[in-house]
Amino acid sequence: MKTLIRVFKHEINDPRYFQIIFLGSFLLFGISYLDWDANVLTYSVFIATALITQVLFAFFTTKNYASIKSGMITALGLCLLLKTGELWVASLGAFVAISSKYILRLRGKHIFNPANIGIIVSILLTNQAWISPGQWGSSMLLWFFIGAAGLMMLLKVSRLDTTIAFFLTFGLLLFIRSVVYLGWEPEVWWHQMSNGTLLLFAFFMITDPMTIPNHAKARIIWSIGLAITLFVASSFFYIQTAAIWILFFISPFTPLFDQFFQQKKYEWNTLNK
């Protein structure tokens, strides 16, 4: 009994539980209130494949089964973002996402955000996968909802700097171009800034401590670079799904940042944060 309590007290500090609850509630919210299709079968395939792959890899490598929590987060991220009508594509996406964590590693960290690479590979290899940039719509209340959840998460893992640097840079560039130069009303800028997909990306995808640079300064530079690239891609090249592609291409640079800005790698659920 005492062991259970001890384990419970230890586990409760793990921010990943919060992330699972948040992502799960985003999914429920989307299905109940935003009229998303409730593709229960597809979601089940994402979750089952991700968890099985995670357990198998853990068994053959680190034997750290706590990583199943990360697997669940990846699975929920895929449920939220990756759209497909084919179950095998869902399975492929989840499998690639999880296995990339073990196969594509450098200096003890995996290079790619697992959900991100799962999405990219599914889209590239099959013709049956896509993302819907408009699935959330735009609303100030999304800031409240996704933003509050994101804030809680990021305070726990001390990774708020990425999101802040991203929003400040991207928001400023977009404002200067849209409102100051082109002359659109500020509502246009606000509509773009309160897009749910952008918020989810900024609060939950570019904040994965395992795939962003370790050092705070490096993270800020990395984030600013990401924001500038996204601004250029979306405003001048009109790539509507630019965010996930840019994150994919910028991820291999993370080890470079870690080389120049030395800092200890993040550990889930330790006492020193």
Added chain:
Amino acid sequence: MKKIILSMMAICSIGQLAKAFCGFYVAKAGAELYNHKSEVILVRDGDQTFITMSNDFEGDVKDFAMVVPIPNVISRKDIQIADRSIFSKLDAYSAPRLVEYYDDNPCIIDFEENFINEAGGMQTRMLNPLTAMTSGITHQVKIEAKYNVEEYEILILSAKKSSGLKNWLLENDYKIPAKAEKVLEPYIKSGLKFFVVKVDLNKYNSEANDGFLRPLQIKVKTDKFMLPIRLGMANSVGEQDMIVYAFSKKGRVECSNYRTVKMPTGNNIPTFIKPKFGSFYKDVFKKKHKKEGKDVVFLEYAWNVTPSWSGMKCDPCVGNPPKQKEFIMAGVPWYENTTSQTYFTRLHVRYSLKNFPEDLFFIETPNKEHYQARYVIRHPAKGDLSCDRGVEYLEALRKRRMEELNSIASLANWDIRKYPDYVESGKIKSVVNESENKENILPFIFKDNNGGNRRYQPLMVVTFILLSVYLLNAFVRRLRSAK
């Protein structure tokens, strides 16, 4: 004499759907401009977009003019006149439909399939997506090209400043709405040109096309797959409707900067709706539009229309599915390529200045799922129903009819107390109460004050609770560590 531009909304008050157009109308000398909804065909092929704009203009053709922002100067071969009938064909094919079924009499053993598919499509009207403005060319406005395309005189203009374009229009006695100049500026700054059309009266044949103007079809090469609706809102005072018929080789087309939401489908509705389906669907749309926050695009139809695909192109079929002939009329460039797939999407958007700050941007997805807005009425069985199975059937029929009444209450806010005889029982009151109660579980939270925001309220409560718990926890821990 200054020619006045009349507000679309002031003129278009025929009822039916709210009028909409993708630009603003300019009327000469106070002419009555009568237009209805706008319809646009969008074909996307790589980085090319073919746009066909319907025109329901019914006034004097010498008063007609149209302006559309386009990404670059287009050549003569990129402009065509389209056949008006393509719009009614696509509308008939993809409009929300009503089907009816006839129940079999369970007491008759040998029954035949009384299955009649009859669909009344929702008449969609097209709004003129383009606003018309034309006048002489002056300084700061350069005529990039000038074409005579049968009965149309077309100019491609570029301007350095919106005031220049405004002056150009004013010099030709067109008073543009005060808001229009502001809207023109971002288009000009983005480097867009303006496609300006008027009718050449010498070439116009009023007998052809029943006095209607023929639609124009243009091809533009651009990475921006979008429709510039902001210009159309410049002189309107309310909501405008637009139907988009989209063709793609990849799959369903959806909006990328606003939510794309499916209209309700598959609902059983009462038999008395049959002659009133049009007004019923209008109310369904109105309620759904309000419920979703008035800032979404609605999907009404999505289907694989590849000619070589052997599957059913519609179920039921209201109008015939588009074939090669219709592809050609719609401007689909790959119609000869038998290996290309073709997917058709019908989107319906009711937009207003307040709820749609951005132009509509679209994205092609490989989503091949079929979808249609379809409503079902079931006629009860006839004849002697006194056998055991007949009695069971009648009980099930009563329940079904109650559900049908609930449907129209929840879908369209119709007052079902007007139809007390429909279920043949005194259960109407409880039906009304049930449907009212469903929407008012926690009235102080779910109060429908602003339509769309209602859906976020429970989440705000949950998030607030979570935040409070977290902050309390952090505070307590801090206190403990301070000790």
